[in-house]
Every structure is written in structure tokens, then in C-alpha cells.
Amino acid sequence: xxxVKQKDLILYSGLIILGLAAPYLFSAFKVQLTYLxxxxxxxxxxxxxxxxxxxxxxxxxxxxxxxxYLTASVQVGMFFPLAExxxxxxxxxxVHTTAQYFQGIGVGLLVSAIVPAIIAGAIGYAxxxxxxxxxxxxxLGLGIAAGEIAGGIEIIGAxxxxxxxxxxxxxxxxxxxxxxxxxxxxxLLVGTFVFVKYIYGSRFRLILNAIRDNEDKAEAMGxxxxxxxxxxxxxxxxxxxLAGGIMGGLIGYIDSTDVAFDGREMGVFMVLMAILxxxxxxxxxxxxxTLFHFFKEGLWTLILGWQYxxxxxxxxxxxVYFPEGVMGWLREKYPERFGEVIDEKDRxxxxxxx
Amino acid sequence: xxxxxxxxxxxxxxxxxxLVSFTSSFAKVEGEYIVLGSAxxxxxxxxxNGVHTQNGYNMAVDRINKMGGVEVQGKKYKFEIIYYDxxxxxxxxxxxxxxxxxxxGVHYMLGPYSSGLTKAIAPVTEKYKIxxxxxxxxxxxxxxxxxxxxxxxxxxxxxxxxxxxxLAVEKNGGKGVKIAQAFEQDxxxxxxxxxxxxxxxxxxxxxxxxxxxPKELNDxxxxxxxxxxxxxxxxxxxxHTKGALTAIxxxxxxxxxxxxxxxxxCDAAKLSKQHGKKSEFALCASQWHxxxxxxxxxxxxGKKYAKDFQKEFGYDPPYQSAESSAALxxxxxxxxxxxxxxxxxxxxxxxDTEMQTFYGNIKFGPGGQNVAKPMILFQxxxxxxxxxxxxxxxxxxASDKFYHPIPKWSERS
Numbered sequence: 001x002x003x004v005k006q007k008d009l010i011l012y013s014g015l016i017i018l019g020l021a022a023p024y025l026f027s028a029f030k031v032q033l034t035y036l037x038x039x040x041x042x043x044x045x046x047x048x049x050x051x052x053x054x055x056x057x058x059x060x061x062x063x064x065x066x067x068x069y070l071t072a073s074v075q076v077g078m079f080f081p082l083a084e085x086x087x088x089x090x091x092x093x094x095v096h097t098t099a100q101y102f103q104g105i106g107v108g109l110l111v112s113a114i115v116p117a118i119i120a121g122a123i124g125y126a127x128x129x130x131x132x133x134x135x136x137x138x139x140l141g142l143g144i145a146a147g148e149i150a151g152g153i154e155i156i157g158a159x160x161x162x163x164x165x166x167x168x169x170x171x172x173x174x175x176x177x178x179x180x181x182x183x184x185x186x187x188l189l190v191g192t193f194v195f196v197k198y199i200y201g202s203r204f205r206l207i208l209n210a211i212r213d214n215e216d217k218a219e220a221m222g223x224x225x226x227x228x229x230x231x232x233x234x235x236x237x238x239x240x241x242l243a244g245g246i247m248g249g250l251i252g253y254i255d256s257t258d259v260a261f262d263g264r265e266m267g268v269f270m271v272l273m274a275i276l277x278x279x280x281x282x283x284x285x286x287x288x289x290t291l292f293h294f295f296k297e298g299l300w301t302l303i304l305g306w307q308y309x310x311x312x313x314x315x316x317x318x319x320v321y322f323p324e325g326v327m328g329w330l331r332e333k334y335p336e337r338f339g340e341v342i343d344e345k346d347r348x349x350x351x352x353x354x
Numbered sequence: 355x356x357x358x359x360x361x362x363x364x365x366x367x368x369x370x371x372x373l374v375s376f377t378s379s380f381a382k383v384e385g386e387y388i389v390l391g392s393a394x395x396x397x398x399x400x401x402x403n404g405v406h407t408q409n410g411y412n413m414a415v416d417r418i419n420k421m422g423g424v425e426v427q428g429k430k431y432k433f434e435i436i437y438y439d440x441x442x443x444x445x446x447x448x449x450x451x452x453x454x455x456x457x458x459g460v461h462y463m464l465g466p467y468s469s470g471l472t473k474a475i476a477p478v479t480e481k482y483k484i485x486x487x488x489x490x491x492x493x494x495x496x497x498x499x500x501x502x503x504x505x506x507x508x509x510x511x512x513x514x515x516x517x518x519x520x521l522a523v524e525k526n527g528g529k530g531v532k533i534a535q536a537f538e539q540d541x542x543x544x545x546x547x548x549x550x551x552x553x554x555x556x557x558x559x560x561x562x563x564x565x566x567x568p569k570e571l572n573d574x575x576x577x578x579x580x581x582x583x584x585x586x587x588x589x590x591x592x593x594h595t596k597g598a599l600t601a602i603x604x605x606x607x608x609x610x611x612x613x614x615x616x617x618x619x620c621d622a623a624k625l626s627k628q629h630g631k632k633s634e635f636a637l638c639a640s641q642w643h644x645x646x647x648x649x650x651x652x653x654x655x656g657k658k659y660a661k662d663f664q665k666e667f668g669y670d671p672p673y674q675s676a677e678s679s680a681a682l683x684x685x686x687x688x689x690x691x692x693x694x695x696x697x698x699x700x701x702x703x704x705x706d707t708e709m710q711t712f713y714g715n716i717k718f719g720p721g722g723q724n725v726a727k728p729m730i731l732f733q734x735x736x737x738x739x740x741x742x743x744x745x746x747x748x749x750x751x752a753s754d755k756f757y758h759p760i761p762k763w764s765e766r767s
Contacts, residue, residue, distance in 0.1 A: 028456040031449060151539045152566060159539030159566065160495065161444070161470060166477055174482055251448045252477035255470055256539070257569060259445045300439075307439070308397065 016190065023182045030178035034250055036293045037185035041192045041243045042266065043273035043285035045236040048196065050271065051279030052205060053232050054212030055128070059139030061267035062146050063120060063237040065260035067112035067244030069156055072164040072254060074111050075104030086157040098168040105249060112245035113238050120237030124230040131215065140263070147261035162254040181250045188246060192239045193286075199235075200282050208232055212280075276318050278327025287326050383695050387434040388424060390685070391460030393450040393475065395467050398442025399570045402595050403622050403674050404467045407490055409667050410678025411435055411464060417652050418682060424689050431689075433682065440466055444474035451478040460484070461697055464681055467674070468594070469493030469511065469542040476504050485701045487684050489677040493545045497721030504722040505704050507680045507713070511542050512549030513729050514639035515590055517747055518616035519553035521637075521731070522588045525614075525758050530558035534586035534612075536565040536577040538593030546592045546618060546639075562586055567593055571600055578610050588614045598623040598638075606632040606763075613759030621672040626734050626741035634736045635760040642673040642713050643730055643745050645753055652683060653712040680713035733757060 023030050042064065049057045076085045080094040096104065127138050151159050167177040199205050207228050210218040219225050244260070254260050269292065277288020295314070300307040322329050331338050383389065392411065395404030412435075418424065419432040436458055440447035447466055454460040455478070463479050465472050465488020472491025476499070479486040485503050492511035496504065522531045535550055537543040547564075554561055562584055565577045571593050581589055589612045591601040598619045605615070606629070620626075620638035644660040653659040659679070663671040684707055689695075692703035708717045708726075715726035731747040733756060744754040 031452040031456070035449065148568070151569075159537075159544045160493070160541050161473060163473060163477070163495070163499065167481065177481060247445075251445050251474065253444050253448065253470075253474040255444050255474075255541075258443050258470070259474075262443075262445065265443065265445075307441075 019186050019190070022186075023179050027175065030175075030182050031250070032293070032297055034178075034182045034185045034246075036290065037182070037189040038243045038247055039269065039273060039293055040286050040289040041185075041189055041239055042270040043277065043289040044192055044196050045239045045243075046270040047274045047279055047281075047285045048199070048208070048232055048236050050274055051281070051284070052208040052212065053229065055131075055229065055233075056136045056271070057139045057233075058136060058263060058267055058271070059123075059142040060236055060240050060270060061143040061261055061263045062123075062139075063116035063240035064244035064247075064266060065143070065146060065150070065262070066116045066119065067241030068248035068254055068260045069150065069162065070112040070115055070241070071105065071108035071245030072162055072248050073156060074108035075101070075165055075249075078104050078107060083155050086155060086160070086162055096165045096168060098170045101165060101168045104165065105245075109242055109245045112241040114241075116237040116241035116244075117234045120234045121230055124233045125226075128226060128229045128233065143261050143263035143267050147257040147263070150260060151256035157254070159256070161256070161259075164248050164252050164254060166252070181246060185243075185246050185250075188239070188242050195235070195239070197282060204228070204231075209280075272315060272318070274325075276322070276325055278325025278329075278331075281325075281327040284325050284327040291326070383431065384434075386423075386429075386431055388431045388462070388689065388695075389434050389436060389458075389460055390462050390464050391436045391438075391451075391454035391458060392464040393438045393440040393447045393454070393466045393471070395442040395471070396437075396439040398440075399596070400442040400467050400471075400594065403490070403619075403672075404442070406622060406672050406674040407467045407678045408437065409663075410489070410671070410675035411682060413663060413666060413675070414652070414679035414682035417679075418686055421652060424686050426689055426693055426695065433686075435464065436460060440471060442468075442471070444470050447471040448474040448478055451475040455479070455482050455484055461695070462486075462685065462700065464678075464685075465489055465491055465506075468540070469496065469545065470540055472496060472504075473541055476501055479503055483697055483701075485688075485697060485704055487681045487688075487704065489681040490674060493541045494548070495541070495545070497719070497723045501722055503701055505684070505707075505718050506723050507684060507716055508641050508677050508724055509727055509729050510723050511545035512552065514546045514549060514618055515592070515616050516549045516553040517729060517731055518590070518614075518637055518639065519550060519557060519559060519588065521747060521756060521758075522614050522616075523557045523559065525756075526587065530554075530560060531587035532584075533559055533561045533588050533590060534563035534577075534581050534584070535561060535590040536563070536567050536574055536593075537591075538567045538571055538597050539569055540594075543592040543594070543597070543618075546590075550590055567597065571597055573604070574600055575604055575608065578604055578608050581612060582608065582610050586612060588612070588616060590616045592618040595619050595623040598625055599628065602629045602633045602636065609763040611760075611762045615760060620732075620734065621670070621743060622674050624669065624672075626736075626743060630739055630741050631736050631766075633734045634741060634766075635757055636734045637746070637756075638732050638734070638743065640673050640730050640732055640743075641727075642676045643732055643743065643751070644671070645745055646714065646730070646751050648710055648712050648714050650683065650709075650711045653679065656712050659712050676713045680711045680716065683711045683713075684709070684716055731756075 022033050046060055049055045076082050079100050130138055156162050207223055211225050215225055248254050273288040273292045274285045276292055278284030303310055394408050395401055415433045423430045423432045438450040440450055463484050463486040467490045469491045472488050480501050480503055483503055487505045489507050492508050494510045494512050533554055537547045563580050567574055598617050616637045618639050625633040644656040646656050649655050660671055687709055688700055688703040692699040716724055717726035719725040730745055732743040733746045734741055735744045745751050746754055746756040
């Protein structure tokens with residue numbers, strides 16, 4: 001047991017060193033690396049619902065988009081009148097000082113974590129009674145509705161979109177912005193991972209699994225399933241909101257349906273990544289998101305105009321050949337490496353029975 | 355679990371190796387080529403206009419290269435463009451701009467299609483001090499952000515249909531008119547709306563319907579039903595290509611009678627070809643029309659450009675293509691005047707641009723918008739089944755008189 005732990009330690013410290021060194025090693029790829037961190041966070045948080053709890057949600061994009069708008073609004077609103085900032089015909093220009101920028105984004109991120117979590121609690125209370133497909137369809141509507149509503153609210157730019165505050169001009173280093181957002185997203189990734197790993201070792205995960213495997217039995221055993229479902233979703237929303245806030249600042253421009261409540265892309269990607277890697281596992285979403293991001297960045301530009309066809313093919317291939325994802329496939333292939341003990345005689349006997 | 359960890363480590367190190375070996379970048383000027391970068395919508399909701407833009411860029415690159423290229427410090431260079439598909443998505447566009455600059459080493463950018471995407475890319479080019487000449491981002495808010503490296507060859511969006519309101523008021527004997535308007539929820543169309551609001555205020559006109567339409571709009575029947583009920587003097591619709599097509603399709607289906615119909619993107623939507631007589635009398639704002647009398651030595655006149663474009667791509671050039679071609683002419687001119695590849699020298703040369711192209715005069719205002727070129731209005735007119743866009747305003751270039759009011763559907767054959 002000791003030995004394994006030591007190996008884990010080496011692995012984790014190796015990964016953290018790699019993560020910290022990455023923006024210097026691959027300076028040109030900082031933005032892609034930032035995206036990767038955010039994608040992994042989204043996949044891991046989705047996995048809490050879809051993988052562990054068995055509630056396939058398309059609604060997490062709601063928290064992501066909310067986080068984006070909230071961070072930007074707070075960052076602007078703390079120092080300037082928000083309505084004048086977003087007014088499209090406005091002739092005024094407001095410039096954040098360095099201190100204002102970082103104070104703003106700090107408070108903004110805090111708000112963008114807490115508010116989505118509260119909203120997840122409220123919405124969860126209303127709809128987590130639905131099960132299976134009904135829940136999935138209901139959450140699908142959430143993102144779409146939010147996009148349309150946000151597109152009509154003047155104070156956050158409505159259809160015009162919302163330009164987030166530009167990185168302070170006083171910092172002359174052109175790389176500073178990239179590094180700032182990378183380390184922010186990396187910190188979020190580490191935080192999310194530690195949190196999810198903690199959950200994996202807790203009773204909470206077993207309860208979520210019990211809900212997935214048979215909710216009625218779980219209830220019969222005296223578990224207040226509703227409570228745990230809501231708390232689970234709130235945890236997801238917390239990290240999704242943070243991810244959205246970081247992305248908003250990185251992209252620099254928020255559009256209601258194409259950037260913030262982008263269910264068609266981000267909303268689908270997070271599900272796809274978790275399934276690709278293997279849902280219901282700790283490392284699955286990490287591997288899935290990484291593979292997916294490399295596939296997307298590496299191949300998409302080679303097949304200009306056909307990338308969505310390729311994506312469609314990828315989805316079909318995953319569902320048909322890797323329904324359990326990369327981790328599931330590995331587990332089937334090398335069960336002993338996952339600590340599963342196989343009785344050779346028993347296995348043979350089963351084969352003969354068939 | 356430790357085996358899995360090993361696998362993961364192997365995986366990570368393989369990726370690391372791959373990335374390290376891949377960190378090569380192009381130079382801004384490679385051999386005899388000046389490399390420009392552009393993210394263009396080849397898929398998604400702006401794909402048709404994205405292709406118009408790309409065709410415009412390509413046409414100008416071919417023409418300039420064929421006619422001797424760009425001369426800098428006594429050496430001839432050719433243009434080359436690296437394209438990526440931004441999928442009509444601002445998030446993707448910003449990411450690709452970063453990629454063009456950081457990974458492909460591009461030092462000069464051409465704009466994407468649409469205001470929203472330009473808004474997403476401008477902060478990136480600004481951050482890296484990359485001059486961007488854009489031809490398809492007209493939203494006024496682009497020019498009030500104090501961007502120093504953004505140059506637009508087109509007139510801002512709020513000017514698109516203001517003239518149409520003036521025209522309606524004039525036809526109404528100088529009295530204010532009743533306006534019904536419906537605009538797509540996107541940066542460009544919302545700016546057109548602001549222009550109308552200004553014009554309405556100025557002329558004392560009243561806005562009686564003010565609808566917002568969803569993106570990728572395929573249906574505006576609700577708005578049209580209201581229009582039928584309240585009978586406005588002018589109906590204004592803007593929503594890129596799909597908006598124009600949807601409006602004409604449903605107006606003709608629902609037989610909506612309105613004395614004046616003002617729109618955008620009629621030529622990009624090839625309205626007069628796709629809907630023929632149904633689109634007759636529609637009034638359209640345009641950045642350019644082939645009948646205008648501007649000239650340059652690369653494309654000759656607008657008519658010549660239209661002919662060459664038709665030969666190469668098989669359709670009449672919409673203004674999106676013409677303005678995109680003009681962007682390349684601006685870059686060539688700036689490089690030659692700067693006589694250097696230094697980004698700031700090129701940027702300073704762009705600021706001083708003052709030239710005539712087949713597309714119109716180009717001179718940049720303090721915000722980067724083109725201030726030397728007016729918008730024009732044309733009206734779709736038909737002879738038999740053959741429909742054409744005829745310029746009706748401003749009077750300097752008008753080939754036809756503005757036909758007003760539009761006859762009722764019951765009187766149209």
C-alpha cells in the first residue's frame with residue numbers, strides 16, 4: 001500500500017511540475033493549454049452528474065455561461081456603470097487600471113462560483129425529481145432558454161454581446177495575459193481534481209453511485225436521495241461557473257448563444273469528453289478531454305469544412321466501439337491492473353457454460 | 355491503479371514530445387511571400403458570406419500577385435493567406451487568431467466575416483499589436499473601443515439604413531413616418547437598429563413595432579402578422595443573408611402590403627435571383643455596387659471587377675466580396691508606403707491611407723472606420739422575370755428613380 005501511494009505522489013508531483021512548466025515549454029500553445037484545463041474541468045464536473053450519479057445533464061452549460069456573464073459584469077460593474085459599458089453606440093471608453101482589473105476579476109470569480117451553485121440548488125430542487133430521459137431533456141432546455149433570455153437583457157449587451165475588460169495596458173509584457181489565464185485555469189483544474197478525488201474516497205460518492213444504480217433501493221435504505229442529488233449538482237455548478245468566468249476573460253467577448261450558453265458546442269463537448277474517457281472514473285474525463293482537445297486542435301484544420309462530419313463519426317465510433325470509454329476499454333483488456341482479481345478456473349468454466 | 359498511472363505518464367510524455375517537435379513557426383515574410391492570416395466562416399450560420407469574403411480575398415491576392423506583387427525595399431513580394439475555419443463562432447475565432455499569431459507567426463491579419471467575430475478577434479490583434487485590415491465588421495462599437503491596429507474599409511453599420519428612413523420621410527412630404535422594424539439578435543443587426551432609432555428621432559418618426567429575431571432566423575411570421583395589422587409606412591428588416599431570404603419568402607407568402615421595405619444583405623443573398631419577382635421593390639443598403647464610378651489599376655472599374663469575378667466564381671460579386679478585395683489593396687498600398695515589414699511602420703502607413711479603389715475611396719477615421727465612402731441604396735427591379743439591383747440613392751450614382759410606394763400584392767402579377 002505504501003508503495004502505491006509513493007508512486008501516486010511521484011505521478012501527481014510530476015503532473016503539477018509539467019503543468020507549471022507548460023506555458024514556458026510551449027509558449028506558443030498557452031491558449032490551447034488554457035482551453036485544455038477548462039475542458040478537463042468541465043468534463044470532470046459533468047462526470048459527477050452523468051457518471052457517478054447517473055443523471056445525464058445537458059444543463060451544466062447554464063452554469064458555465066452564468067459564470068461568464070457574472071465575472072465580466074462584476075469586473076465592470078465594480079468600477080464603472082455597467083449599462084454604459086455595454087451600450088453599443090456608446091462613445092465613452094472606460095479603462096481599468098491594473099489594480100481594478102485584478103480586484104474585479106477576483107471578486108467576479110468568487111461571485112461566479114457561488115451564484116451558479118445557489119441557482120443549481122434552486123433549479124435542482126425543482127427538476128431533480130425527474131429521472132432518466134426526462135431529466136436530460138429538461139436540462140437541454142435550460143441552456144437554450146438561458147441563451148435566449150441573455151440575448152434580450154440590455155444591461156449585459158443583449159444581442160450585441162459583451163466585450164470583457166481588456167487586460168491592463170500598463171503590463172507591457174504581451175505574454176502576461178496568456179500566462180495569467182493559464183495559471184488561473186490550471187489552479188482551477190488542480191482544485192477541481194483534488195475536490196473530485198476527495199469525493200471519490202468519501203461516502204458521498206457511494207451514495208451517488210447508489211442513486212445511479214438503483215434510486216428506489218437507495219431511498220429504501222434511508223438515503224435522502226434528493227438532498228444528495230442537489231448537493232452533487234451544486235458542486236458541479238460551482239466549478240462550472242468558475243470555468244466560465246475564466247473563459248469569458250480569456251475570450252474577451254461574450255455572445256449570448258455562441259460563447260456563453262453554447263450548448264451546441266461546449267454543452268455537447270463536456271458530455272462527449274467524459275464518455276470518451278470513460279464515465280464514472282476519476283481519470284476518464286481527464287484522458288477524454290485531453291484526447292478530444294488534441295483531436296480537435298490537430299485534425300480540424302486539416303479537414304476544413306468537414307470537421308463536424310468527423311466529429312459525428314467520432315461520436316458514432318465512441319458509442320459503438322467504446323461505450324465505456326478509454327478507461328472502460330482498458331479495464332476490460334487489463335482487469336488485473338485495476339486491481340480486479342480473476343479466477344482463471346472460474347472464467348474458463350463460464351466460457352464453457354456458454 | 356499504478357499501472358494506469360504509468361500509462362498516463364507515457365501518454366503525457368508522448369504528447370510533450372510531439373508538441374516540442376511541433377513548435378516551429380513561419381516567419382511573417384517567408385522567402386518571397388508576405389503571409390497574412392484570416393479566420394473565415396466556412397461552416398455555420400455565416401458560411402455563405404464567409405465564402406464571399408474568402409473569394410474576395412483570393413481574387414485580390416491572385417490579381418496583385420499576377421500584376422507584380424508588392425514592392426518593398428526594391429524587392430517584389432507576393433501575398434499568401436493562411437485560412438482557418440472559425441465555424442461562425444466568436445470563441446473559436448478568438449482562439450484561431452491567437453493560433454495564427456502565436457503558432458503560425460502571422461504578423462498581419464485580414465478580418466473575418468461579421469461584426470461579432472471581428473469583435474472577438476480585435477482584442478487579440480490589439481494585444482499583440484498586429485495590424486488588421488477588416489472588410490466585414492461594421493458594428494459601430496468596434497470603432498469606439500480605441501483600437502489602434504484595427505482598420506475597416508467599410509462604413510459603420512448604423513449608417514446602413516438611415517438613408518432609407520430619410521427617403522421615406524421625403525416621400526411623406528417631410529413628415530415623420532411610422533416604422534416597423536425587426537432585427538436579428540446579433541452585433542451587426544442591432545447596430546443597424548441603433549441607426550434607425552437615431553434617424554427616427556431626427557425626423558420625428560414613430561417606431562410602432564420593434565421586434566428582435568433569433569439568430570439563424572427561419573421564421574418571422576409573428577412580426578409580419580403584426581405589420582399586417584398596424585400598417586406601418588416602412589418595414590425594416592436586417593438579419594444577414596438568412597434574414598433577407600426569410601423576409602422576402604414570408605412577405606410574399608403572407609401577402610404583406612407595406613409601402614416601403616428596407617433591408618440589408620440582399621445581394622449576398624442573391625435575392626433577385628433566388629426569389630425573382632417576389633423580391634421586386636425591396637430597398638437594400640449596400641457598401642458597394644458595380645455601377646459606381648470608382649476605379650483602380652488592379653481591377654479597373656466596378657463593372658470590370660464584377661465581370662472578372664463572375665468568370666472566376668460563377669456569380670455576381672456581392673459587396674462582401676468587393677470590400678474584401680479592397681482590403682488587400684489597402685494592405686499592398688500600406689506595405690509599399692511603409693517600405694518596411696515593421697509592424698508599427700505598416701500600422702502608421704495604414705493610418706495615412708488615402709486612396710481610391712474600384713470599391714470606393716478609402717481613408718480611415720480616428721476609430722479605424724472608413725470615412726471616405728458613403729453607403730448606397732439599391733432597389734430590386736424586374737423586367738419580365740429578369741430582376742436586377744438598380745442604384746436609387748444617393749442621386750450622384752442613381753441609375754433609376756426610387757419606386758414608391760410598393761404596389762399591393764393584389765395588384766402585382
